[in-house]
Amino acid sequence: MKYVAAYALAVLGGKDHPTVEDLEHVLSSVGANFERSQAEVLIKALAGKAIHEVIAAAQTKMGSLPSGGAALPAAAAAPAAAAAPAAGKETKKVEKKEEKKEEEEVEVSLDLFGGGDEW
Numbered sequence: 611m612k613y614v615a616a617y618a619l620a621v622l623g624g625k626d627h628p629t630v631e632d633l634e635h636v637l638s639s640v641g642a643n644f645e646r647s648q649a650e651v652l653i654k655a656l657a658g659k660a661i662h663e664v665i666a667a668a669q670t671k672m673g674s675l676p677s678g679g680a681a682l683p684a685a686a687a688a689p690a691a692a693a694a695p696a697a698g699k700e701t702k703k704v705e706k707k708e709e710k711k712e713e714e715e716v717e718v719s720l721d722l723f724g725g726g727d728e729w
Contacts, residue, residue, distance in 0.1 A: 612642055613652045621661045629653065 616636040620628035633649045656664065 612637060613649055616649075617652060617656065618661060626660075627657075 613633060616633045617628055619636050620632045625632055630646060630649045630653055633652070634644050634646070637644045
């Protein structure tokens with residue numbers, strides 16, 4: 611993914627078709643490791659293609675993927691429903707503990723310039 615991100619950054623920087631050297635420059639500027647062979651694979655895969663078209667094509671493919679789980683069968687739903695009341699009691703205990711922690715919070719000064727309360 612870092613090579614794809616570097617490619618996209620190079621395009622945003624004005625390079626219509628970034629080279630391996632462009633990717634190396636972007637990644638080295640942030641101290642990331644660079645493997646020439648991986649960059650070459652990406653450059654070859656995107657040769658002659660506009661990045662915005664590649665992204666648009668990927669978005670249409672992603673839209674066809676299922677994004678949620680299937681409904682539970684009736685046999686599996688019954689045990690889950692029986693466990694629900696017990697889970698409700700447990701969450702109430704956790705919420706009470708969280709409320710106590712919130713009350714104990716200490717006010718912190720966020721003065722960035724060290725001038726104190728001289729506003």
